[in-house]
Amino acid sequence: MSSFDIDNPAPRRHRPWTAVERAFAAVGLSGRALVIAAPAAWLTLLFLIPLAVVFGISLATKQFGKPPYSDLLTTGDGTVQLTLHLSNYVRLFTDSLYVAAYLNSIKIAFISTIFALLIGYPMAYFIARSSDRWRNILLMLVILPFWTSFLLRVYALTGFMRGNGVINQFLEFIGFQHVINGYNAVLGWAGWQMPSLPFVMMQTDFAVYVGIVYTYLPFMILPLFTNLVKLDGALLEASADLGGRPMRTFFSITLPLSMPGVVAGSMLVFIPAIGEFVIPSLLGGPETLMIGRVLWDEFFTNTNWPRAAAVAIAMLVVVVVPIMLLQKAQDAVQDTARTK
């Protein structure tokens, strides 16, 4: 070990980069501020200010011209005058169209979320309990549709559910009409008539439920999976050991412990479903009122920008509570993930 000569350490060679590196380091010190400032400025300009603008314009009124809304600030006689109109908000409460749209959005989002949960939970649980090899493959299968186009997936459903679509053709093929006939012969007289094939699914609320569940299912499964996969198998064994039957174990151990995942997944479906536009307009009928669609029509068809802005603000109010729930649930999911 003669070369490990402590008193003569390795000679430092000429370092051509030192100057550059020093410059970097000098920037690095103030760089911290820059690192924060760049995204902060961008988000302030393109997220925070736009929201303020929406709020501002929701207090204006529609007028013809460019831009198609009245100025909030008018100058005349050397004074600046601020004109705020609450009429847009008043209309939201008095016009049954808006009220119905809000209530219907909440109803559709809620029912879809429940269905997504009922379908997603067993799937997530199954994936979480499968062997390592299968788990990766199944997870990939859940994520894969998420990477394909949302719009095209909704479109795929239209081909599936229309009158001469895949489902109806399949039902006809397996002779489902006979089942319907038989059913109607038995129970039809009681008023529980079943319609004959083909089933009308498109342009109904049902299609919208299917659409939301179909497109947002990965959002339900993933947080549930993250939560369930951390679930300690020993807990389940302990419960079984103490005499808990599988059902009982599920309701007293698994379900309560997976609540953060349930809430996070549900909110991830519920929140975007409230403001959904594509699904109701492609799958829903003309009477499928949803608030996202109302906003769109208000803006593009009626060019009533202030009214659209007021609808947006009201929609924000509706989603604020779910967003806060989501935040809390996600922190909880993170925590369980971290302690493991």
Add this chain to the structure above:
Amino acid sequence: MRRGWFLPTMAILGFVFLYAPIISLVVFSFNESKLVTVWSGFSTKWYGELFADPQMLGAAWLSLRIAAVSATIALVLGTLCAISLVRFRRFRGRTILSGMVSAPLVMPDVITGLSLLLLFVGMESILGWPAGRGMLTIILAHSTFCMAYVCVVVQSRLADFDMSLEEAAMDLGATPARVFFDITLPIIAPALVSGWLLGFTLSLDDLVIASFVSGPGSSTLPMVIFSKVRLGVSPDVNALASIIIGIVALGVFAATIFQLRSRPKKARA
């Protein structure tokens, strides 16, 4: 634990539900007939028609360019944001920044689109910029919401990052800039790649926001598709969808295989 029949059955039905519409879409893209759902023979003519449609091709090219630029901007800003949130534990406005960057994740698209449009209109009337709406305004809008996704992806990677790796490099004589390029960047690279891809896909897929902030002559691919399918089924959209699904499936498969390969082999004691 003994596994019953319930979970596997539900899981299989669930996957059938997820994949049946996609598979039928791909199958019917090879259908001879214009009727999208009635099989009348194998044909690739809709693919030919798709590639002969200048409107589709133009929109696709525009969308790809927008997605590439937006994903790149989002990557840079989202990474900076993630670094700020994970590394600089305490600074003024941290809560606001973290709220601002995660809000677009849950903000309904119609609100994001409307608010950005109103901003652009207002800016144009006050500053004269951006003059009109088109590719630039779409890029600005897409970068903003994509950066939220990049930030989340990079943030989780940085949170798992062993800080002593950076300290070790610094201890061995690397300056902060060197440490970043030698150690930090290579280690978070997978997160950056998936963040960029996520941004790219989301931008490519967005209909609602783009509809608000685009102008005449700048229709993105989803806008063209939407106007087509709104009027009814169109087989060339099936063809397009099949191509996209094919590319994505290949990409995800490749990524999964790569991930499984690069997984640490068992250490020999």
Add this chain to the structure above:
Amino acid sequence: MAKKPQIAADTRPWRDPSAKPFVRISNVTKKFGDVYAVADVSLDIYKGELFCLLGGSGSGKSTLLRMLAGFEEPTSGKIEIDGQDMTGVAPYNRPVNMMFQSYALFPHMNVEQNIAYGLKRDHLPKAEIADRVAELLSLVKLQDYGKRRPDQLSGGQRQRVALARSLAKRPKLLLLDEPLGALDKKLREETQFELVKIQETLGVTFIVVTHDQEEAMSLATRIGVMNYGEIAMIGEPTDIYEFPNSKFVAGFIGSVNMVEGVVTEDEADHVRIRSAELGCDIFVGHGVDCAPDQILWWAIRPEKIALSRERPEGDANITKGVVEDIGYLGDMSVYQIRLDSGKHLRVTQTNTIRGNPDAITWDEPVYCTWHDNAGSVLTV
């Protein structure tokens, strides 16, 4: 495993008041917010030492080490290494290298690249880097592992790569943060030997942070015991064990019997302490800095107490009790003696006779005695 004492003067420079310290830590304090992680620590470390900072978690030992490496700046005070003030010197400009507790091996580089990383930062010629890496690999006996990635190595191998990497730049001072902490017990004992051997071969000054007192005792030339950010005691392992300066140090290292007592005689050459707990007088055969009637503590190691059935001669250092429990450990047995006061004494006896039929056994009344220099008188 501690360094063989050769000629006292040159192996123990800390005993020489005129020796120049290699690392001088003067009045260093580090506050995180309102919490003192390190409080007014002064410490001199000499060239070629293997100095152990020993303490529980939160004792400030790691913070002190990180200040030496330059990852933390002292709130006040000064650190000098080889006569050079380290204030404001960035970690990458210090003549110091560190071996991390987690090893911090770069996962995207193979073993050779890891070891070469510091050398590349110094822009050494390629050939020289290759030579040095080969040399280091053979030093830590990993010649055939150069192309492996860290995740393809076992824990012990990773530890050695980390050591090689931290030695690559021939630092004057090597800081080791729990270097053996992640290894299992058997491997740890083997590696201890190797670590000391490498340190002696290279003559580098080591500062080792550890919470494991056995590790500190067997590795160190000197130990600094830390508690609540302060240095509780600095000394050679024997000093720390045999002559602890406080209740904390006595209790932290090894096991100890501690009793309270009152000074009844305070002479220049001896002290007599009355202890109600012990049920007898303690005669200490040397002078102690104390006052009559002062309450103080007396600590004695379990192996310094003798057991007998007959009462030995003398009026002090003899107490009586009953064997309540015996723990047989093979090489020795641990006796739990209950004194009349209810106080328990822990006594160890070496099992020199195989299957001794005459050994003291359960429930026997016994006398405990000790030499008048066997215990330590502690005032704090």
